[in-house]
Amino acid sequence: MQAVVFEAPGKINIKDIPEPQAGKEDILVKVKAAGLCGTDLHVYKGDFIASYPIVPGHEFSGEIISAGADVEGFKPGDRVCVDPCVYCGKCDFCKSDRENFCRDFRAYGLHFNGGFEELVSVSYRNAYQIGSLSFEEGAMIEPLSCAIHGIKRIGLRAGDEVLIFGCGPIGLMLMQVCKKSGASRVIMADVSRKKLETAERLGAGAALLNNGGFEAGLKKLFPFGADVVIDATGIPQVVQNMSAHVKDAGKLLFFGVCPPDSRISINPYEVYKRELTIYGTFSLLHDFPSAIKLLQSGSIDVRSLASHQFSLSEFMQGFNLMLEHGDFLKILIKP
Numbered sequence: 001m002q003a004v005v006f007e008a009p010g011k012i013n014i015k016d017i018p019e020p021q022a023g024k025e026d027i028l029v030k031v032k033a034a035g036l037c038g039t040d041l042h043v044y045k046g047d048f049i050a051s052y053p054i055v056p057g058h059e060f061s062g063e064i065i066s067a068g069a070d071v072e073g074f075k076p077g078d079r080v081c082v083d084p085c086v087y088c089g090k091c092d093f094c095k096s097d098r099e100n101f102c103r104d105f106r107a108y109g110l111h112f113n114g115g116f117e118e119l120v121s122v123s124y125r126n127a128y129q130i131g132s133l134s135f136e137e138g139a140m141i142e143p144l145s146c147a148i149h150g151i152k153r154i155g156l157r158a159g160d161e162v163l164i165f166g167c168g169p170i171g172l173m174l175m176q177v178c179k180k181s182g183a184s185r186v187i188m189a190d191v192s193r194k195k196l197e198t199a200e201r202l203g204a205g206a207a208l209l210n211n212g213g214f215e216a217g218l219k220k221l222f223p224f225g226a227d228v229v230i231d232a233t234g235i236p237q238v239v240q241n242m243s244a245h246v247k248d249a250g251k252l253l254f255f256g257v258c259p260p261d262s263r264i265s266i267n268p269y270e271v272y273k274r275e276l277t278i279y280g281t282f283s284l285l286h287d288f289p290s291a292i293k294l295l296q297s298g299s300i301d302v303r304s305l306a307s308h309q310f311s312l313s314e315f316m317q318g319f320n321l322m323l324e325h326g327d328f329l330k331i332l333i334k335p
């Protein structure tokens, strides 16, 4: 069967590999849609936890082809998405409800073969029924779960005003989750007019072009700053400037993945005097059921976020779009 293989950092092959063997607790899934994500870029560059060679792709959905003898609750023909995170269940973090810091944290697409292949074998414990959701929506449940985890982290309060930098798929998911969690207004900022249009269509309170007149425009909307400022760009300079736009006693959420060796400067006196709180957010934590319910109820639109689709053999076209920072939202691979 055909698969995308990251042989080692910097080395990609699209080739035939043997079909995976499924164990007693595994289901064999015919992958129907798999999302490309910034994390795949980090795995390609070798600056993220992963083992090689690996079939990447940790955001995927598909149809069950076969189920092992000990699988419960799933059968061939079921439409599923997969939580890629594999926890040991034994360590101190697993036993204190913080599995995303499991001391033996592993994931499909990082340590076990992921979604950029025709057939993938996963434990049934990681699978979720998607019912009538499309496979494209199914592939976006993982990133939506990460967005939900981030918003849970900050404890958003009803009425909060939010400013989000970055209108990529994650920024647009965060915006919708904020609105569903009670934000009174979510203002979006980006350098792409096209992405800002999508933000407005999906319900942004305002969409601001992050260029010359940006600061003045923002001051008009938030004379005293926003209650919550979120970075969904992963650009260190943007992160450094977040505190200029947050209210006293406000919250900053660092969601975007900055380069591992980047540095920003923060004024500790300002954090003290203004009682600012800075939150990090890593991966997800039991958020798949919430994400699925939000999609099934039609509360959140991820369909508008799928901008490109490629087959496995066209994988490099999609990957190059990401490498070159082209104008795209979610790129889906359809094996």
Ligand SMILES: [Zn+2]
Residues within 6 Å of the ligand: 037, 038, 039, 058, 059, 143
């Ligand atoms: Zn991802």
Ligand SMILES: [Zn+2]
Residues within 6 Å of the ligand: 087, 088, 089, 090, 091, 092, 093, 094, 099, 101, 102, 103, 104, 105
């Ligand atoms: Zn653990």
